[in-house]
Amino acid sequence: MTVATEPRPGRGPIDPRLWKYSHSARGYLALTIGLSFAATVATVVSALCWPES
Numbered sequence: 001m002t003v004a005t006e007p008r009p010g011r012g013p014i015d016p017r018l019w020k021y022s023h024s025a026r027g028y029l030a031l032t033i034g035l036s037f038a039a040t041v042a043t044v045v046s047a048l049c050w051p052e053s
Contacts (some may be wrong), residue, residue, distance in 0.1 A: 022029075
């Protein structure tokens, strides 16, 4: 039994084989990424704008 220690070249965070068959999940994935990005931006902005006391 071998254990892969390095990822295979040419593969990103989403396996292209699964991406081909995941048409119904693409919108959900895009929405999730967008909302996560918006939450991150809101957190950073609120931390920077918080009044120091």
